[in-house]
Amino acid sequence: MSERPQWFDEEAGPVVRPYALIRGRTRSSGDAFDLVATVRAIGDPPDDLGPEQRHILRAAQSPISLADLAVELDLPVGVVRVLLGDMRDHGLISVTSPTAGGARSNERILKEVINGLRAL
Amino acid sequence: MDSVLSEDPVALKILIAGGFGVGKTTLVGSISEIRPLRTEEVLSDRGIGIDDLDGVESKTTTTVAMDFGRITIREGLVVYLFGTPGQERFWFMWDELSYGALGAVVIADTRRLTDCFPSVDYFEQRGTPFVVAVNCFDGADQHSVEDVRIALDLDDDVPVMLCDVRRRTSAKEVMITLVEHSLRTLTSAN
Secondary structure, eight states, X not given: OOSXXXXXXXXXXXXXXXXXXXXXXXXXXXXXXXXXXXXXXXXXXXXXOOHHHHHHXXXXXXXXXXXXXXXHHTOOHHHHHHHHHHHHHTTSEEEEOOOTTTTTTOHHHHHHHHHHHHTO | OOOOOTTSOEEEEEEEEESTTSSHHHHHHHHSEEEEEEEEEEOOTTTBTTBOOTTOTTOOEEEEEEEEEEEEEETTEXXXXXXXXXXXXXXXXXXXXXXXXXXXXXXXXXXXXXXXXHHXXXXXXXXXXXXXXXXXXSOOOHHHHHHHHHHTTOOTTSOEEEEOTTSHHHHHHHHHHHHHHHHHHHHHHO
């Protein structure tokens, strides 16, 4: 199986529609994942993984945000959430949600951001 | 609770809001590597009657593109920028985005100031720290800043500033002003 989705041409779009990848579902245990939740690959991947799941595992070897993953895979966020929900349920990845206001309420981090922005 | 583990990357969200064509995409692009993020969202009843659903009654989701930018402060500390569609019908997306957000930039155009009313209302109600950046399209001057503050009936502590979203230094200044404002909001609350 090829790693990239097959396209007939630009107008036709991908042969496999995004929701076919997730068997028509729009809901999963991944619904609540925050856009900037951190995804990490864990555990040994089984042999029968689809190309998208393999792609996710490769991309998440180092911690990566859900939004970055969606851009990387060129898939809508909702589709990526469903894939991630399944993969977490199968112990392939861990997903860490940012605590509400956790970093926002950390003075040291905000000061670091201000200095970092100044240095850009 | 300070639960940020040292090995956990810290991800901060900043929202870029404002009316259609006010310069959200330009601002995100001036200060970060911009990438298109596709989101599929459940159509809420706010979308019904605007999206023509005749003949597709089973359609419950719609695709929305969002401007998405990333500023790496250092390894393990990243600021994410999300440019959100300004129309009220997209508020269901804002609820998710503003959850735990560091703050928001509302871009204003003095020629169409009413366009940013909904954004200002939204962040005031949610208690999200925000700054108003007046994009200098054609000769907006210092008068505009005070006019804008009065017209938007902003609290005294909300920063209002002139900016040129095309310029990186100006975009940077807006971001720094916002984070400093968030920090002040935080320290005055403690």
